[in-house]
Amino acid sequence: MTVVDATPNVLKEIPGDRGLPLIGDTVAFMTGRNTASLRRWEKYGPLSWSKVIGQTWVTADGPDACGAILQDRDRAFDASGWSLLIGPFFKRGLMLLDGAEHHRHRRIMQEAFTSDRLARYLPPMNDTLVAGLSRWPLDGRLDFYPAVKQLTLDVATRTFMDADVGAEADRLNTAFVDAVRAGTAIVRVPVPGLRWAKGLAGRRALEGYLRPRVPGKRAGDGTDLFSALCHARDEDGIGFTDDDVVNHMIFLLMAAHDTSTITLTSIAYHLAKHPQWQERCREESAALGDTVSYDELDRLTSLDLVMKESLRLVVPVPGLVRRANKDTEVLGYRIRKGAYIAVHTWGVHHMPEYWPDPERFDPERFAEHRREDKSHRHAYLPFGSGIHKCIGMYFGGMEIKAAMHQLLRRNRISVEPGYRMPLDWSSLPRPRDGLPVRLHAL
């Protein structure tokens, strides 16, 4: 007897294409060619499939699809998508954990991000910024991106570890960069000299630096993030193991370092291109002291608008990754178990339906009388949404504002007339030319 499934097949199949023979869409995906573009959305709509590194990937475009996946009401999506891309380099970082384990680790880690803790991270952060910015050259060309990357690394080593890494700074910086870039390697086996092998070496270098320092941090009463992780406990008194601390530190250093660097770069570029906004921000900073205190951060309201708009235009994490752990449904489309998902946050930030004249730098769109970020609950996703929403967003905002505050009080920033920043989207976005600026003494 033939059994006929009487359930009407109401779910739609996701449209898409196989791409090039054998490699599918891998090159476009890994080189970021699809990232800063609404091509897939325009061709296919909110969900579309492609073949990347031999796997089926579903791209979610638009706030409805992105929001549904990040909110994940059905518990159908897990973080193993991230593990495929960056697992070997950032294994057991918070973003790569799932379910009850993620929940438990997040609760413990939250202890390191309370407002009391943030207020204590700020003074050493300010000291490091004073020292770093005073070394920046005036009037000649400064490549802003590498300079600010060094600055945020200095901040991370001081605020995260209370360490002066000195001669090891270059080695650690290389380790970060290699570990991050390895995620978008096309050759995904360790061939010496190629991205994957460099990423693994980077991971080993970071572990080798951190692990021997755990006992000292546990024994001490430091106010740095490393110490905070060593001492953090949930309500049941349970804390992290030594391995947890090392894994979380490596992930946190990466998560904080590149995202803050990119945001500061985007802010500097937009302020150089829009001197009236630069002046507006400077006036607010001029009303405060050389360094900003935790309570004063809220008074930098124009800088806050500029930061939000810079995060919209150049979103530091332009795609978030998930995997379907069961057959499920999004917006009436069938998503099959095992599919990898790319939540295209860049696309959401550039849709004219939610952001009028989306390519225009217009910080006022975040002002109370406009609030375009409220045009849809998921129109604005620089920090993600749902259970993995960035735990460090206030930390990041604090660092970015503290750095820009000092810079604006010292210098006017300019770029050559007509300059446009060329971005490389092959990993997290970065300016191909380093963003050449001039700093003028005030």
Ligand code: HEM
């Ligand atoms: C402008 C700065 C930053 C941006 C744009 C940013 C962006 C994001 C995004 C989009 C996610 C969500 C990932 C996902 O859903 O898959 C995330 C998660 C995370 N971020 Fe950030 N981040 C920033 C700064 C920081 C800082 C400063 C820290 C730590 C000091 C940090 C630590 C984390 C952690 C631990 C997670 C994982 C949270 C979880 O899985 O529960 N981030 N971040």
